[in-house]
Amino acid sequence: MTSTTPHSPQPDPETGAAVKAADRAHVFHSWSAQELIDPLAVAGAEGSYFWDYEGRRYLDFSSGLVFTNIGYQHPKVVAAIQEQAGKLATFAPAFAVESRSEAARLIAGRTPGDLDKIFFTNAGAEAVEHAIRMARLHTGRHKVLSAYRSYHGGTQQTVNVTGDPRRWASDTGQAGVARFWAPFLYRSRFYAENEEQECARALEHLETTIAFEGPATIAAVILESVPGGAGIMVPPPGYLQGVREICDRHGIVFILDEVMAGFGRTGTWFAADLFDVVPDLMTFAKGVNSGYVPLGGVAISAEIAATFARRPYPGGLTYSGHPLACAAAVATIRVMEEEGIVENAARMGAEVLGPGLRELAERHPSVGDVRGVGMFWAVELVRDRATREPLVPYNASGEANAPMAAFAAAAKANGLWPFVNMNRTHVAPPCTATGSELKEGLAALDAALAVADSYTV
Missing domain, CATH: 3.40.640.10 (Type I PLP-dependent aspartate aminotransferase-like (Major domain))
Known part of the structure; x- marks a missing residue:
């Protein structure tokens, strides 16, 4: 697949502030306690990436909510x-x-x-x-x-x-x-x-x-x-x-x-x-x-x-x-x-994502299990590999969910937008993602897992 990495986004914080203010005043978000969330104001997206009004760009390992299979703005x-x-x-x-x-x-x-x-x-x-x-x-x-x-x-x-x-x-x-x-x-x-x-x-x-x-x-x-x-x-x-x-x-x-x-x-x-x-x-x-x-x-x-x-x-x-x-x-x-997108998903999963995630599992004690197929993977995070105790309790929130929140924050700080659910991070990039994009994401995931490792026994 041809890389769809966009040009460098231009910062526009004034517009971003207006978008955020209107959201907070009027948008009622799903699955959320409205006063406890801080939605990112998104300025644009292309291919496997999106960016905010501050000019920060993120590689999207969530494909939105696992739906942008052909990437953004095809x-x-x-x-x-x-x-x-x-x-x-x-x-x-x-x-x-x-x-x-x-x-x-x-x-x-x-x-x-x-x-x-x-x-x-x-x-x-x-x-x-x-x-x-x-x-x-x-x-x-x-x-x-x-x-x-x-x-x-x-x-x-x-x-x-x-x-x-x-x-x-x-x-x-x-x-x-x-x-x-x-x-x-x-x-x-x-x-x-x-x-x-x-x-x-x-x-x-x-x-x-x-x-x-x-x-x-x-x-x-x-x-x-x-x-x-x-x-x-x-x-x-x-x-x-x-x-x-x-x-x-x-x-x-x-x-x-x-x-x-x-x-x-x-x-x-x-x-x-x-x-x-x-x-x-x-x-x-x-x-x-x-x-x-x-x-x-x-x-x-x-x-x-x-x-x-x-x-x-x-x-x-x-x-x-x-x-x-x-x-x-x-x-x-x-x-x-x-564009052979289905074939790309199969090939990238077998040749890049699967091997890359399993290699991360070998080095990070917080990884209990890696499983998936194609562009559809889960990394299960644990406190203890031997007992398989999850990194956070089932359906954790607030302080109990702090380890996963820290992991997600570390991923975003490294330019990766993760899909985090309970004690897992799901790896579901667009099916158009290239090998170089996936390796970029795996490197950011590697750094974030180091944070998760600090919570293991």
């Missing part, structure tokens, strides 16, 4: 949005519109199996909402099984399907959701000693959970193909195929959430491709157009689509398949093909 996608705005800026979803039709065709051409019908949403949470609704209507059942250590969205239904602490404040206990443990060998709930044991025991656990919940009550099992925000835990070989077989046996719809893992992030078009598995429904968002204009959706199997062939589907959105968003998706998918 000229072909920006041009496609501009062209579409000049031609047809918006139109209602009940009509056939060129950008919408073409986006659906291109997406369906890359989804696995017979997932050839595309229902468009505005984001990933809505995609999961509608996938669950489709599963319930298709089966006539209500219950959904989801995994602990998962995230599926922030709406009332999807946050109740979520399996991490972001659910707690909104959990009604009445959403028709039951949970199970998915495989994660580093912190195994099954006392497994290797991947084979972890896979077999996790599948047995799911089978038992289904038996005790009542197979005839369960509409769907939903899993992230590779869980993202909860820890980037690549499932062991055979696990997703095993879930597929269990669902088939009990007439349960299998939903794969590819909102974060899809569109090149794992070095394949979809993470499901890594495991040779085809779900009944697959959700997507984020990387479908690198977040340039909000877009998500559900890819639907032929069997479930047939349920609604002569029976109306009772759901929709005003901006479903918005022409600007779909034009961005069309351009993004074409750019990914023309």
Whole structure:
């Protein structure tokens, strides 16, 4: 890939101060105690970098929120949005519109199996909402099984399907959701000693959970193909195929959430491709157009689509398949093909990120585990490698989270913007990142890990 390193940004502190003041006066930020946050005022972005109004530039190892898969401000996608705005800026979803039709065709051409019908949403949470609704209507059942250590969205239904602490404040206990443990060998709930044991025991656990919940009550099992925000835990070989077989046996719809893992992030078009598995429904968002204009959706199997062939589907959105968003998706998918971006993610993950992170693990006692694939990695930080005690407690905040806050501050001081969640830093740069950019980020991460090391026993 050609480096997209921008020219040196010019400082403009006066404008930055005005942007920051307006934000603090009027913007209500998600997942935050409003008076305890200090948002960075961003002046611009290009490729793998963004910069503030003081002229400080950051290499983005978070890809926004793991969505700028093609980097910031790709000229072909920006041009496609501009062209579409000049031609047809918006139109209602009940009509056939060129950008919408073409986006659906291109997406369906890359989804696995017979997932050839595309229902468009505005984001990933809505995609999961509608996938669950489709599963319930298709089966006539209500219950959904989801995994602990998962995230599926922030709406009332999807946050109740979520399996991490972001659910707690909104959990009604009445959403028709039951949970199970998915495989994660580093912190195994099954006392497994290797991947084979972890896979077999996790599948047995799911089978038992289904038996005790009542197979005839369960509409769907939903899993992230590779869980993202909860820890980037690549499932062991055979696990997703095993879930597929269990669902088939009990007439349960299998939903794969590819909102974060899809569109090149794992070095394949979809993470499901890594495991040779085809779900009944697959959700997507984020990387479908690198977040340039909000877009998500559900890819639907032929069997479930047939349920609604002569029976109306009772759901929709005003901006479903918005022409600007779909034009961005069309351009993004074409750019990914023309520039070999999916292949770049696979190659850089195998040749640079994976080896580089494992080398850091050998030198830093704060690194307990490194795991991932493509441009999708997690570095788990611990106080004690022997006991695997996390560097900070589960869901820590305030003073208890000081070690991770110090680590993040050190990364930023070295020009790296990290994705920090609990006791982990996730390494998810744009899929367009070059080897030199990744090595620059690894060097900054090396310096930040030295700070984390000071908190180890």
